[in-house]
Amino acid sequence: MDDASSAPRPIEGTAYGRPQQHPNELLARVGPGTPCGEYMRRFWQPVLPSNLFTSRPRDVRILGEDLLAFRDGSGRPGLLYPRCMHRGTTLLYGHVEPDGIRCCYHGWKFAVDGTCLDQPCEPEGGLNKAAARQPWYPVQERYGMVWAYMGPPDKMPILPRYDCMEPLEEGEEYRAAVARIHGDPSLPEEMPYSWLHMNDNVMDPFHVQVLHTTFSGVQFVREFGIMPTVDFEYVPNGVIYKAYRKLDDGREVDRVSTWLVPHIMSVPSVVLAPGRSSGLGFSVPVDDTSSRILFTGRMKPNADRRAGTGLAKMKPWSEMTFEERQDTPGDYEAQVGQGPISLHSEEHLATSDRGIAMQRRMLERDIRKVMEGGDPEGVVFDPAQEMVHVPSGNFFREPAHAREPA
Ligand code: FES
Ligand SMILES: [Fe+2]
Missing domain, CATH: 2.102.10.10 (Rieske [2Fe-2S] iron-sulphur domain)
Structure with missing residues (x-):
């Protein structure tokens, strides 16, 4: 019998014979003499x-x-x-x-x-x-951290200042820390993956709705379960997103996050406290396959960054079973899951990844500029330009009736 019904059905899209995949070598290598390594050293x-x-x-x-x-x-x-x-x-x-x-x-x-x-x-x-x-x-030393210049001596720029960090308000101090997995202090200082994983994460407002709220339970606040409407924009030295949400109580909020070259992140309060961001994070390359996430911020002594979040109620990560981690993964699981270096050639960036595409475009442009002997954006030598503007914050819109002319 060789009628059509007995012929093997064609199958498509199987894993068989798939091409060898690879990282974006230009961005992923950070050692001395590599293009991105020389860029970072500026x-x-x-x-x-x-x-x-x-x-x-x-x-x-x-x-x-x-x-x-x-x-x-x-x-x-x-x-x-x-x-x-x-x-x-x-x-x-x-x-x-x-x-x-x-x-x-x-x-x-x-x-x-x-x-x-x-x-x-x-x-x-x-x-x-x-x-x-x-x-x-x-x-x-600045903002509670030690900064190093590891680049060519004749190209040493000034150490920038950031307007979200200054001035210290009454009772505030600079609190700098190395971020650990889920904030668990018993865990190592280094994340076992490329600096690009966390660098991508900061321009990814959509994972906040999925990973941090609807998939794993409320890790920050329940309002993040509302899928935002997002705009991405280039700003001097980086990229920002504005994530707009209309909350159940009728309030409307624009959550603005900032990424600045080369790996600087400023995320506003994760409990949606109104106002400008008062901190900075850094996805510092330790080497090609590990990274150190540093934070510094203006804080009152004893203030707890996780107060009011779902994370504060979770078990310390080191006490969770693997099954519990599977049930409630966070950024660490998602990022360790991407491997020591992501295989960028097999990614499928979609409309929600526009911010990440914009970051990478800027990094690749400036890495090439450094290779050709130029200076990258964000590196300044003139003390008059030392202050960098950081637009991040949770900005609540006025109710419509308050905007109407009297
Ligand atoms: S002084 Fe001899 S090895 Fe350092
Ligand atoms: Fe996250």
Whole structure:
């Protein structure tokens, strides 16, 4: 029998023979000498909160480089290449003194700018020590964090200021922190995936409705269950979205979030408190396959960022079973699920991803500009341009009758 009904039905779209997929190499590689790595190095990078630079030296990895963070006995933060220039042991076992850090092995001592201050095993403490220099990076402190410039010395820009961070209002202080999975402090400081995952997330207003509200239960507030109407716009140094919602009580709110080059995020209050955003986040590349999410904000002492959110009622992440995490995934699960580096060639960006497409276009344009010897947008050398405008906030519209002329 060979009538049509017995012929095998054609099947389509199976996984068989699918093409090899790959990340966007231009954006994903951040080590020294890579196009994006050189682009990133043109910006001051937030390294760690100031309170983690102490007299106890610690390792810190950033942009694919292993470095040593410490604070000398006079309070100056330092960021050095960790392998002692003498014979290469790590300065992690060094002891901090008022003017620098002394290597454990033969006692060479280095200031925060790498200057060699002592070589105790050498005649007269090192007749040639002035010629020795431990590789170092310049750092500055602002908004409760230590920032480093890891780029070409002749291209060092000014450290920008952000208008959402200033001035401190009555009773506020800068609170900087490394974000952990679901805010669980027992978990590692580093996320096991590319900086691009969280960088994409900030221009993705739609996952707030799905992942954070209707899929996993209310992780922030129930109002986010309303699907927003969204506009994306380019602004100086970045992209913003305006997510409009009409709430059940009749109020109307525009939730404006900002992404600024190279990986800066400003998200307004997640409990929909009215007003401008008072904080910044950073998706800092640790290397190609891991990232550190840093936050800093103006806050009152003891204020709890998660107060009033659904997250505050959840179990700490480390106490959840895998099944519980499957039932109520958050950003971490969604992003770890994308793999160490997403396979960008197999993505299907849709209309809801316009903001992400805009970010990537801007990054790719400026990475190429740096490759050709130019300066990227957002890097400034003129102190008159140091203040950056951050448009984020929850802006409630006036009721229509209040707008009508008297
Ligand atoms: S290895 Fe550091 S002083 Fe010798
Ligand atoms: Fe999210």
